[in-house]
Amino acid sequence: MFTKIKLLKSNWRNQTGDLVVRPRHSSKLMLILAGLAGALLILAGGAIYNHGMSMAGFDRLAAIHRQQALHDELAHLRAENKLLRAGLADAQRAVQMDQTAYQQLDKSLRDSANQILKLRERVAFYQDIISPADNIAGPRIQDLRIERLAGTHQYQYQLTLIQALKHQQTVYGRATLQVSGVANGQSAVLNFPGPSDKPLVVNFKYFQELDGKITLASNFTPQRVTVSVTTGGRKLEQSYAWPKL
Numbered sequence: 001m002f003t004k005i006k007l008l009k010s011n012w013r014n015q016t017g018d019l020v021v022r023p024r025h026s027s028k029l030m031l032i033l034a035g036l037a038g039a040l041l042i043l044a045g046g047a048i049y050n051h052g053m054s055m056a057g058f059d060r061l062a063a064i065h066r067q068q069a070l071h072d073e074l075a076h077l078r079a080e081n082k083l084l085r086a087g088l089a090d091a092q093r094a095v096q097m098d099q100t101a102y103q104q105l106d107k108s109l110r111d112s113a114n115q116i117l118k119l120r121e122r123v124a125f126y127q128d129i130i131s132p133a134d135n136i137a138g139p140r141i142q143d144l145r146i147e148r149l150a151g152t153h154q155y156q157y158q159l160t161l162i163q164a165l166k167h168q169q170t171v172y173g174r175a176t177l178q179v180s181g182v183a184n185g186q187s188a189v190l191n192f193p194g195p196s197d198k199p200l201v202v203n204f205k206y207f208q209e210l211d212g213k214i215t216l217a218s219n220f221t222p223q224r225v226t227v228s229v230t231t232g233g234r235k236l237e238q239s240y241a242w243p244k245l
Contacts, residue, residue: 012058031037037055059111080236084090087223105190120162125207127163127164128142128162128164129162129163129207131165132164132165134163136165137165137166138163138164138165138166139161139162139163139164139171139231139234139236140161140162140164140236141160141161141227141237141238142161142207143158143160144157144158144159144225144227144238145157146217146225146242146245148245149213153215153216153217153218154213154215155216155245156211156212156213156214157211157212157213157214158209158210158211159177159200159209159210159211159212159227160208161176161202161204161208161209161210163207167205169205170202170204171203171204171205171208171231171232172202172208172231172232173212173229173230173232174200174201174229174230175184175200175227175228175230176192176193176227177191177192177212177214177225177226177227177228178190178191178192178225178226178228179214179216179222179224179242180222180223180224181192181220181221181223181224181242182221182223183217183220183221184221186208190216190220192212192214193212200212202229202231211241213220222242223241224239224240224242225239225240225242226238226239226240
């Protein structure tokens with residue numbers, strides 16, 4: 001027994017012969033202490049960071065409020081933008097409807113104006129037959145209209161003849177058109193209808209419209225057209241500038 005105790009005592013001494021006491025700690029306690037130390041370091045770091053930001057003029061609470069205010073303002077602007085877009089779409093639709101209505105109204109007015117013009121022309125036409133302004137009786141050349149047939153050197157004409165004031169007798173005769181112009185740098189005259197064409201027969205009491213076609217050579221530039229009507233030994237003649245077609 002004595003010998004065993006002596007041996008244990010000899011283990012408590014180091015090489016110098018001093019007594020060494022080695023306390024033993026629980027591993028669970030060490031972990032708790034380490035965790036507390038870490039938490040203290042984190043809290044201390046956060047406090048130091050917040051203090052530094054505060055010293056630099058940064059207020060976290062104010063920043064949060066500012067961020068919320070900006071978020072609310074952005075939401076308000078988005079809602080306002082949506083309303084403005086809807087209003088713009090409504091305005092565009094209204095403008096389109098107004099434009100459509102305006103176009104329809106404009107077309108209707110133009111159609112009405114054209115109809116009124118035609119009616120006035122017809123009234124003037126019949127007025128010249130029944131009661132001409134010059135109060136001169138007898139046949140006369142009222143009008144000549146010429147239109148070019150697209151893509152060709154052919155022209156469609158309409159010759160209108162009337163008998164003014166007195167209508168007891170029928171007017172008989174022939175009508176011709178003489179087109180003067182320039183061909184290859186020289187003056188030229190063309191007669192219509194030609195010798196082999198069907199003649200323009202005049203036969204009317206009140207008025208007559210004679211239609212026909214004129215074919216010109218590609219090197220011929222027309223300048224004037226003269227209408228001649230021979231009836232009962234009497235010759236009527238009217239000259240017109242060639243229309244710009």
